Every structure is written in C-alpha cells, then in structure tokens.
Amino acid sequence: MAKIIGETILQVENLQTELHTNIGVQRPVDGVSLSLRQGETLGIVGESGCGKSMTALSILGVVPKPAAQVVGGRVMFNGQDLRTFSEQQMRRIRGGSISMVLQDPQTSLNPVYTIGGQVTEAIALHRDVPRRSLMSHAIDALRQVRVAAPEQRVKDYPHQMSGGMKQRVSGAIAISCDPHVLIADEPTTALDVTIQSQYLRLLREIQEKTGLSIIFITHDFGIIANMCDTVAVMYAGRVVESGPVRAIFDEPRHPYTRALLNSVPTMDRHVKRLYSIPGQPPALWDRPAGCWYRNRCPFAEPRCETQYPPAIAAKNTAGSNHVANCWKLEDSTWITPKS
Ligand SMILES: Nc1ncnc2c1ncn2[C@@H]1O[C@H](COP(=O)(O)OP(=O)(O)OP(=O)(O)O)[C@@H](O)[C@H]1O
Numbered sequence: 001m002a003k004i005i006g007e008t009i010l011q012v013e014n015l016q017t018e019l020h021t022n023i024g025v026q027r028p029v030d031g032v033s034l035s036l037r038q039g040e041t042l043g044i045v046g047e048s049g050c051g052k053s054m055t056a057l058s059i060l061g062v063v064p065k066p067a068a069q070v071v072g073g074r075v076m077f078n079g080q081d082l083r084t085f086s087e088q089q090m091r092r093i094r095g096g097s098i099s100m101v102l103q104d105p106q107t108s109l110n111p112v113y114t115i116g117g118q119v120t121e122a123i124a125l126h127r128d129v130p131r132r133s134l135m136s137h138a139i140d141a142l143r144q145v146r147v148a149a150p151e152q153r154v155k156d157y158p159h160q161m162s163g164g165m166k167q168r169v170s171g172a173i174a175i176s177c178d179p180h181v182l183i184a185d186e187p188t189t190a191l192d193v194t195i196q197s198q199y200l201r202l203l204r205e206i207q208e209k210t211g212l213s214i215i216f217i218t219h220d221f222g223i224i225a226n227m228c229d230t231v232a233v234m235y236a237g238r239v240v241e242s243g244p245v246r247a248i249f250d251e252p253r254h255p256y257t258r259a260l261l262n263s264v265p266t267m268d269r270h271v272k273r274l275y276s277i278p279g280q281p282p283a284l285w286d287r288p289a290g291c292w293y294r295n296r297c298p299f300a301e302p303r304c305e306t307q308y309p310p311a312i313a314a315k316n317t318a319g320s321n322h323v324a325n326c327w328k329l330e331d332s333t334w335i336t337p338k339s
Pocket residue numbers: 019028046047048049050051052053054055064067103284
C-alpha cells in the first residue's frame with residue numbers, strides 16, 4: 001500500500017520555551033517552526049542538548065514545571081491553537097489525538113501498576129471500548145509491538161521488564177489509542193536491530209493504514225533515511241535547515257547539516273579517524289552575536305558575526321520547502337561542500 005500524504009495537520013510557529021535556572025533565564029526552544037502533513041513523517045535531528053525533547057514537550061504543553069514554561073508561539077492542530085487550550089482540553093488531546101513516546105521509558109511507566117493496568121487505562125481513557133474487552137485490546141497492543149507472551153506480560157510490573165521491553169510497552173500505549181499524530185522521541189534506542197526494524201515497520205504499516213502523522217526524534221540518520229519524508233535539523237534551540245529528506249541528504253545547504261552527515265560512519269569510505277564536529281554548541285546563556293554556529297563553521301564570513309541569518313529558500317532539484325538559515329544561501333547554487 002502506498003503512503004498518501006494529505007493536508008497540514010500540525011503547524012508549529014515560532015515556539016519559545018524558557019527555563020528558569022540558578023544562572024538565569026535560558027531559552028532551550030527559541031523560535032522553533034515545524035510543519036507536519038497528514039500521513040507524513042518528519043524527522044528532527046541535532047546534537048544532544050539542542051532542544052529536540054524540549055520542543056516535543058512544549059508542543060504538548062508538558063514541559064518540566066515550574067522551571068520551564070512555554071512563553072511564545074503557536075501550535076496549530078487541525079486549525080486550532082493548542083496554546084489557547086485549557087488543561088482539561090489538553091488532557092483529551094494528549095494520548096488521544098496526539099500521543100508521545102518519551103525518550104526515557106523508565107519515567108513514562110508507573111512503577112506501582114502492572115503493564116496491563118497501564119495499557120488498559122490508556123485505552124479506557126481515549127477509546128470507546130467495553131470494559132470487559134479492555135484487557136484483550138491491551139494484549140493485542142502489546143503483541144503488535146512484538147512483546148513475547150503478552151497474556152503473561154500484562155501481569156508484570158515495569159521493574160520485571162528489560163529496558164527494550166519497557167520502551168515497546170510505551171510504544172504500545174502511544175499507538176493503542178489510534179492517535180492522529182505520534183511524537184516519538186528516540187523510541188528505539190534500547191532496542192536491538194531486529195526488534196528495531198520490526199518496530200519501525202509496524203509504525204509504517206500503521207501509517208499506511210490510518211494516515212498517522214509522525215514526528216520522529218532521533219540521532220540515527222539511517223532511521224531518518226528509512227522513515228522520514230521531511231527533516232528538520234536543530235541547533236542550539238532553533239531549526240537551522242528543513243526540507244524533503246532527499247534534499248537534506250543530497251544537497252545540504254547548512255554547514256551544520258553537512259557536518260552532522262559527515263559524522264555518520266559509513267562502510268564504503270575508508271577513514272583513519274571518525275569525523276566529529278569541532279568545538280561545542282554554545283551554552284544557552286552565552287550564544288554569540290550573529291549566527292550561533294559561526295564559531296564552528298569553516299565557511300564563516302564577517303557578516304555571520306553580526307546578524308543571525310534568516311531562513312533562505314534553497315533552489316534545488318528535490319522539491320520545494322527546503323530552507324536553511326545560512327547567509328551562504330544568498331548564492332542560489334550554494335551546496336555545502338563535502339570535506
Ligand atoms: N528538566 C530540565 N531541567 C533543566 N534543564 C533542562 C531540563 N530538560 C532539558 N533541559 C535543558 O534544555 C536543553 C535542551 O534539552 P533537550 O532535552 O531538549 O535536548 P535534546 O536535543 O533532546 O538532547 P538529547 O539528544 O540528549 O536527548 C538542554 O540544555 C538541557 O540541559
């Protein structure tokens with residue numbers, strides 16, 4: 001069955017989240033814009049600490065309180081701004097229309113309830129299923145994510161399961177309520193490669209059947225290449241490049257995107273030493289004037305020191321909607337050279 005991509009279902013515009021710490025107020029999410037269409041998979045990539053998880057939590061309004069607070073922007077879902085929703089309305093959205101698999105499955109499962117209890121609770125909250133058939137739905141959901149002997153496993157508590165099993169249970173809870181949008185934050189990091197590919201195939205099958213839209217947060221460019229239609233590259237709390245997956249891989253415009261791609265080890269290239277991006281991302285409280293990547297950028301010019309680059313459209317062969325925040329794009333033929 002072919003994938004059908006529809007209208008925009010989720011549009012994040014200039015999202016900003018503040019974090020109050022003992023060294024002052026910081027912005028881990030500082031003007032993030034993203035767009036997701038029905039049936040589409042959007043990948044979010046970027047180095048550790050660049051704000052991927054915080055962006056996901058901000059979309060759903062579940063940032064760690066009281067330290068963090070979403071302070072600006074819009075989260076348009078089916079034409080309504082979720083930032084104007086009451087807590088009660090948001091509770092219906094979370095897990096129902098938009099569900100999330102958290103990066104750390106240890107924190108998303110409750111240690112004092114059985115697995116069966118937690119999956120059935122999610123189904124009872126969001127789906128119209130008779131009470132007596134809740135458990136069989138829960139067992140089906142666990143079977144879907146390849147948990148072995150789910151009839152037995154529903155009686156287990158989270159501490160009786162391995163990290164990979166817990167991650168799959170979190171996945172089962174997230175998809176058991178037939179969401180329209182699934183935000184999956186590194187959902188396969190604790191899974192071995194066989195289970196990982198089964199899990200990713202399952203997500204694709206569900207997507208083809210139901211038109212599910214997915215935001216996939218990952219460090220793994222292999223997963224991005226396999227799963228995603230579009231990609232947003234984040235750096236220091238902002239999206240610096242976004243576009244169709246082929247364009248990002250074949251014609252990256254932002255030097256940071258190329259550097260990330262270069263840090264992926266490949267079998268067909270003989271290298272003496274694995275490449276890693278020199279330098280560190282700027283601290284949230286100490287971003288340089290101008291482009292935030294300029295201190296690490298081999299192509300930096302004087303203008304990069306004074307003004308943060310706007311999003312400039314890339315003219316390319318792989319389709320539209322490819323933009324990058326880099327002054328170099330003023331030259332419409334610019335593609336970051338391979339080093
Ligand atoms: N609960 C918290 N309290 C204080 N600071 C936090 C908290 N959660 C995240 N941060 C800070 O917010 C910034 C963004 O973190 P976030 O977790 O979104 O990064 P990430 O891109 O998901 O990284 P990773 O790839 O390691 O998961 C980081 O600087 C981090 O230190």
